[in-house]
Amino acid sequence: MSINRRRFITATTASAAALGINITETGNARAQDPYEPADKGRIAKLFNKGEQHVLPGWAFRPSKGSPLRIVPHTLRPSRTDTWENLSGGVFHQSTVAPFSQVGNDQVPIGKVMHGIAVEWNGNMIGGNLKYDHDQKTWSPANSSWEAMRERVRPETTDEYGIGDLGNWGKFGNGPENSAPADAKDSLVRCYKVEMFEKMLPVVPSFPPTLFYTYQGMVPGPTFRFRHGMPAVVRFQNHLQTEVSIHHHGGHNPTHADGFPSFYALQGESRDYLYPNILPLRINKEGLSELDFGEGQSTTWYHDHGLDATAFNVMRGLSGFALWFDEIELKLIRQGVLPGLGAISSFDSDLEREAGLLEAAWKSFKEVNPKSYWSKRHQLAKKNLPDPEEKPGVEFDRFYREVETPYFNPYDxxxxxxxxxxxxxxxxxxxxxxxxxxxxxxxxxxxxxxxxxxxxxxxxxxxxxxxxxxxxxxxxxxxxxxxxxxxxxxxxxxxxxxxxxxxxxxxxxxxxxxxxxxxxxxxxxxxxxxxxxxxxxxxxxxxxxxxxxxxxxxxxxxxxxxxxxxxxxxxxxxxxxxxxxxxKLAEDAGDPNVFPLPFELDDQNPVVRQMIATGQIPPSLFxxxxxxxxxxxxxxxxxxxxxxTRDMGEGPDATIDENTILRPRHAIVDEDVMAVREFIFERGKGAWMVNSRFYDPTISNASAIIGIKGQKFEVPSGQPNTPPTLKPSLSYAEEWIFRNGGGGWWHPIHVHLEGHQLVGYEKDFEADGLVGADGLLGAQGQAQMTGLPDWEQLVSTYGLDPLILGKPTIDPTLIDLRDTLIGKRHLSQLIASQKELRTWLPSAGIPLTPSQEKTLGEDWNLQSYRMVLEWFDSFSPDDQNRIGRWSLEQFYREEMDKEPKFRILLDRPSSGAALFETILGKFGNRLLGVPATVRAILDGLRKLRLQWAGDAIGNHDTQALGPNTIARVRMRFRTWSGPLAFHCHNVEHEDMRMMCNFEPTMSGRVDEVNRHDPNINPAARTHGQDVTDLLTNPSAIGEMPWESIDGFPSYRLEEKPVPGKDVGKARDPMIPSRRPSKTSKP
Amino acid sequence: MNPFPLWNPPETKVPRRPKRSDLFANVQVTNQFGDSFRFHEDLIQGKAVIINTMFTVCRGSCPGTSETLQRLRQPLSKLLGKRVTILSLTIDPLVDRTVELLNYADNYGAGKPADHKTCDWFFLNASIENTEILRRSLGFYDLDNKVDQDISRHASLLLFGNDVYDRWSTSPTQVRDGLIFEPLRRILGSTFEERFGISNQATSKQPRS
The missing domain is CATH 2.60.40.420 (Cupredoxins -  blue copper proteins)
Structure with missing residues (x-):
């Protein structure tokens, strides 16, 4: 095509030759274009590497000349100031341009097209509430910064004596930090991150690789956040794709959380406000205090754009965000965690703001008089270039290594x-x-x-x-x-x-x-x-x-x-x-495998006991x-x-197995307000949760199964609509994640809050070890010898034929792993969904059009669930008419033995529990069950998490191995939704294995309301349901809140993002620009 | 013909970047009118497409998917005109010859070549071997061999993309139309208006309301 193409061919030929690849064999096709059809076979081969342990010869050789460093640079804030100075008190009246020194960006905070988190302008319904400390209630608040602070102000300090961290910015008045709190009141850090394409050399002998980057780096620049100190990050999108930046592990309002469809559009910016606050918890005295157990350490940020996440993340959009709070800084300062002691718990920028820099330096010099410190001092003082500076990295946008806040070479x-x-x-x-x-x-x-x-x-x-x-x-x-x-x-x-x-x-x-x-x-x-x-x-x-x-x-x-x-x-x-x-069989149905997504201690006493007594033959595992x-x-x-033999500077860390690191407040049974269940499964070639594909406009975790201590009663007058209850702010729930089978692993990530694992069980039904009827299934039978068939069991032992009865519904059409009672009931009552469709109206129960439509389709889990939920919503008379309760009697008796909140689940959530129930009632009569099988089931059931570290900490992503059930508990606090939870196999996520939840204030146990199962319209993507554009073309899908109060919209035409066009990314409609060359902040 | 007249491929100094569609097979396919194409060269390169798999005697998801596409075709044509093409690939190529495809297409309003306002909808047939290659290269397969070989359990997915911008996405079809239409226009469109429904009014200097 051109001389450049030829040059390229020469270069690639040379590099390919160096790699031992013969590229002349395949003829001209490749020479024309490395992606020509004739070459597809070569590309396809790259995806299939069975021998992953075989590495190229250049592995583990230092990559010289690469601007990539093994530890990503820390982004330097372009301005650190008080909120009042930055915003003039109200963000949309601001005239201050905190990013002016970064590419001459004159646009004040919140005035970019996508604005700033809508929660901050006070117009979001349910999202802006104030906690009244006297009345102990929440009420709508005004939108001021002060009100926002007030909302999360703790009533008491905790045992750490850290002080009023909730009063944002007033950090660091702990005993070991001499800085007066007032001097640094309400400091906000402003960062700007541009996203653009960049060619980066990854393998020295390969041509450079095209990445989507945050600020030209892969991984993106590291944020170092201080708890209690808010940050505003302006993400500017110069990519060809719309993006949404998710702060994974953060506790942020929805518009800064990276909800999948809250995009930063091409050529536009979005201001993300990270309040960086700890949530509040209610202590034993009933007072709210900071929940230090939720103080993050290692979080990351990555793209979360709807149905494009996998591709965008694969292209390079991810980076670290490290957090420091008083507890962790104290551990570093005292040399418990690795670091340079005082230096690694120190942020020179903040000290400079407070005018304490010299004093601080002096004090550190006494602590650590090594050469490192004077070098850092000199550099910072004279602003000398860092000798470690690498080409390609703009150091006015990043800290030089030694200047980095909380700089820690051992981390x-x-x-x-x-x-x-x-x-x-x-x-x-x-x-x-x-x-x-x-x-x-x-x-x-x-x-x-x-x-x-x-x-x-x-x-x-x-x-x-x-x-x-x-x-x-x-x-x-x-x-x-x-x-x-x-x-x-x-x-x-x-x-x-x-x-x-x-x-x-x-x-x-x-x-x-x-x-x-x-x-x-x-x-x-x-x-x-x-x-x-x-x-x-x-x-x-x-x-x-x-x-x-x-x-x-x-x-x-x-x-x-x-x-x-x-x-x-x-x-x-x-x-x-x-x-x-x-050990998983090809189709992952091997019931002997208990795939633990965490470490199980080999010294587990239960396991050892079981092996020692011959209960478990080790070969089974x-x-x-x-x-x-x-x-x-x-x-x-x-x-x-x-x-190296060199020990480096500073004393070694003192941490050992007995060190106390961070408190944790377990969520106990009594705290659990509601239980919800989610099944993650494959369907129609894509991925479903509870038999639904993701819909960004609905709030999925809203259908209520039950609330604490009571079955949910539907208000009269609306008998046929399933009641809904969204998660309630400041209350805890237990969520049951269930793997729908097929051998896939699904790491389930819940936004907003960390969750605590309380149970991880094998789903014996899904394995076929326990059948759909609650007794041993095909796999279980296969392992047993001499067990009579089901009919024989019935006649011999007098078991309830309803339990053992074969379903009259085609078992492939409904999820047989659902409730026992449901299957029994439905198999008796109706032969098919269509029958139900005619039967219900004839029984005097009217159907809404949507219900009728659902029932008109093939059986699926959704309609099945809907039916079950209807039964709950019917009046007792109707229920009697339908005849559910008499059939349910046995089941209820058994389930009453469970803790109360489990009853509300109205279904045994695991085959193991069900199996136990059956065994408990009929155990004596199930003589044919080999002891080995029973021992395995018993043992596995007991193998909860007492010995696994996962049980003692918080997580934000819970892996769900094949055919397993995880029970997690979490508190919902501070921010209402919409927020997402989803499978973090990002291909599954993109193919709709995702749900929304929307914590609200009005769903407490004493004021059960009927919630709209839709995402709060005021909180939606663009203010309106963008998916409605098909039927309502006049509903323009842009966000009215972005021009709230009529403040001028800073369009590109008026305030262009400075810089030149990127030639190869040119697009006449959607401008894509290279971010400007930056100047010093 | 360049379907995006406003977009001129820039001169590049490096080889063009790889595209997702590079992996798509370039096999010979025939549409319901008997026209032959090379799949990648003629139907994908530089175009915006919606691709699904089907077979004419399907009693499962295919009729629903085809109905959905028929419903979406009109608003899509209104929005993007001839710049988008719908490609329905039969995965039962022995049965679904040109005539069968034409009859099937006729049920869904694609029995005649589309007029100048309506986007093309091609029902494609390839040889058995090529169908297999093409289907795999497009990602319409299941890792479980049993499921994969059973055409009645094929995925009901729409693969859609704009090769010009190298933007591709996939959507299940059994959701409400709005949920399909939103990503379709977002991925296939070229302007803010096409992608997100931001009107020219909104993108002008006037403050938006």
Whole structure:
């Protein structure tokens, strides 16, 4: 085509030759265009890499000349000021341009097209409420900043004596910080992040790779947030795609949370306001106090655009956001957590604002007189260029390393992502694998493939994040001799590890301390040898490189330079987006497998007891350690740590297994206000929750099953509408996540709040171990010998034939794993849905048109549920007429033994519970059940989480292994919705495995209202239902609230985003611009 | 012909970036009128398309999907005109020959070539082997081989994209029309008005109400 094309071909030929790829064979087609159809076979091959442990020869070689650094830079705020100065008190009257020094952006906060979180202008219904401390009630508040602060003001300080953190900005008046609170009152940090495409060299020998970037970096720049100190982030979108930035793990109002359809459109900006506040909890005295158990440490941000998340994240849109609060800073300051003590708990910008910089420096100099500190002091004072400065990084937008707030060389955030990179073109290729999930063959750690990191002989904190689309990791640390990377002998120069027998793997793995999961630190550290990391999960760990170095030295394993070498490896056998294989059978129906998405202690006394007494033959669990899935015998190496003998500056961290890290307030049974159940399943080639596809306009968690202590009574006069109740702010709920089967793993992420895991069970029904009728099913039977068939059971033991009766409905058409009572009932009452459709009106129960329509379709779980819910809403007379309650008697008797709130669920949620019920009632008569099977069921049921660290901390993403049920509890606080919860296999999420919830104030137990099951119109995407444009074309889908009070809309035509066109991204309609060259803030 | 006359492919100094559609097979397909195309070259490159799989004797989701597409075709044509093409690929190519496809298409108002205002709707047939290749390259398959081989359990999905902007998305069809139409216009459209329903009025200098 042009000379440039030829040049490119020459270059790629050279690089391909270096990689041992012969590109001349296939003839001219490739020479014309590397993506020509004739070449499709080559591209397709890149997606299928069975031998993932075989790495290219260049792995673990330092990548010179790359502007990517292993630890992403921290973004520098363009302005730090009080809210009053920034906004003039009311944001939409502001004239201050806090981003003026970043690309001459003169637009004040909140005046960009997409504005700022709507909650802040006081017009959002239900979203802006004030807590009246005297009356202990919530009421609508005005929109002032002060009112917003007041809303989350704690009544009391807690045992930490930290003070009034809820009064935002007045942080740091703890005992060890001399700064007076008033001096730094209400400081707000303003950041600007531009999103644009950038070619970045990933593999030195490949052509540069095109990424979607936050500020030109992959991963995006790191935010370092201080709890109690709000931040405004202006995200400016120069990409060709609309985006929505989700702060994963944050506690933010919906418009700053990244709701899937709250876009920042192409060429436009959106101002995200992160209040960075802790939620309140009610203590024993009934007073509200800050919930330090919810103080985040490691969060991340990534794109959450509706049905494009997977592609956008795959293209590079993700980054870290680290948080610091008084508890964590104290641990760092005191040298418990790794760091430079006082230096790593210090933010020079804030001290400068307060005029305390010199004094602070002096005090630190006494603490730590090492060279590091004077270097930092000199740099900051004279503004010298950092000798470590790399080309391609704009240091006026980022902190130089030593200036970084809370700078900590012993704290490494590492995001693990897998990609398919075409060696010929250097470009990332994408294929969702039929919407199962994108799996890559090139492992990127912080955007660098197979990096090598040099570390000192001391304790480090690693914050690991699985940022992959669909890959699940089991991570271990092995020394170089055990791993034994060696050439495969193939002409491409590839390398592979030793074959490590599974029984040796655990013994060869290095110890570490796990201190947290997801955003939150655990109350105490737990010793581990491996960890399992699902998509979007984070693992906070402490690695003692000193101990590892000593071990290597003792074993004579130091390398020629006198360094110890260790590798972080992945041993999870996963070959497609469905999830790990291993002991799972091909169709994942193997009932012997209890796939734990977390670590189970091998010393678990119950398990040991069961093995010792012969209750469980170990062989039933396969070859691997009990409760674990099989691991690869040739691990996939990810990152190489080179440990020098040098200990580095400052004393080593003192953390050990007995350290107390962070309080946690468990949600007990009495706190649970409502129970909801969600089934995550495949349907129609896409992904469903409770048999529905995602709809951004409805609030899914609204249908009520029951509320605390009572069955929900429908107000009279509206008998035929299912009652709804949205989650209530400041109350707790238990949600049951149930895997709908098929062998897929679904990591379920709930926005807004961390949740606590209270149960993780095998779904025996889904496995077929327990049949749909509650007794042993096909799989269970297959394991037993001599068990009589069902008819015989009935006649022999006199079991209720209704329980054992074969359903008269085609079992493929309804979800047989649903309620026992429902199936019994329906199978007796109706032969089909269409019959019901005629039967109900004839029984005097009118149908609404929508109900009639639903019933007119084929049977599905949704209509089935609808029927069940109707029964609850009928008057007792109607119910008697229908005859439900008499049939239900047996079931009710059994369920009354459960805790009260479980009754409200009105269904046994797991096969195990059901099995137990049956066994309890008829156990003596079920003589044919082999003891082994019963022991397994009993044992597994008891294996809750007492020994797993996951039970003691908060999470924001709960993995749901194949055929499992997770029960999580969470409190909903501070912000009303809409907010999303979804599967974090992002391909599943894009294919509609997502739901909304919308906490409100008016749904408390004493004032049960009928809630509109739709998303609050005032909180919707664009102020209106954009999906209504088809029938109502006059409903223009833009957001009226963005020009609220008629303040002038800063359109691009009036206030263009400065800069030049990006030629190759040119678009006449939707301007896409390169962000301006920046100047110093 | 460039269906996006306002958009001129820029001169590039590096090879063009890879596109999602690069993976789509470029096999020979025939529509219900007997016209032959190379799938990738003639129907995908530089175009906006909606793709689904079907077979004419389907008693499951196909009739519903086809009805949905028929309903959406009118507003879509109004919005995007001839710039979008609907492609329905039969996954039962032995049975669904040109005649069968034409008869089927006629049921849904696509029995005659579309007029100048209405977007084309092609029902495509390829050889058995090519159908398999094409279906896999488009992502219309199931990892479970049993499900995959049973055409009555095929996915009822719409794959739609705008190759010019390399924007692709997929939607299940068994949701209300609005939920399909919203991503369709967002992905297929070129302007704010087409994508998000922001009128010219709104994008002008007038403050929006």
């Amino acid at each position: 490494l955030p590492l995001v693990l992502q897998d990609r398919v990179i075409d060696p010929l073109t250097g470009q990332i290729l994408y294929d969702s694998d039929g919407h199962n999930g994108y799996i890559g063959n090139t492992q990127l750690i912080n955007g660098v493939p197979w990096p090598e990191i040099q570390v000192k002989s001391r304790k480090y904190r690693l914050r690991l994040l699985d940022g992959s689309n669909a890959r699940i990791y089991r991570l271990r640390f092995l020394d170089k001799d055990t791993l034994g990377l060696h050439p495969t002998g193939k002409p491409d120069g590839s390398i592979e590890p030793n074959r490590i027998p599974e029984d040796r793997l655990e013994g060869s793995s290095m110890d570490f301390l796990r201190i947290g999961k997801d955003s939150w630190l655990w109350p105490t550290p737990q010793k581990r040898k491996s960890l399992l990391l699902n998509m979007a999960n984070r693992a906070d760990i402490i690695v003692d490189f000193k101990a590892w170095f000593d071990a290597a030295e003792r074993a004579g394993r130091l390398n020629a330079d006198g360094h110890a070498e260790y590798y972080m490896v992945n041993t999870m056998p996963q070959f497609d987006g469905r999830g790990p294989k291993g 396969g070859e691997g350690p009990l409760g674990r899935m099989r691991e690869l015998d040739q691990p996939i190496a990810l990152i190489k740590f080179v440990i």
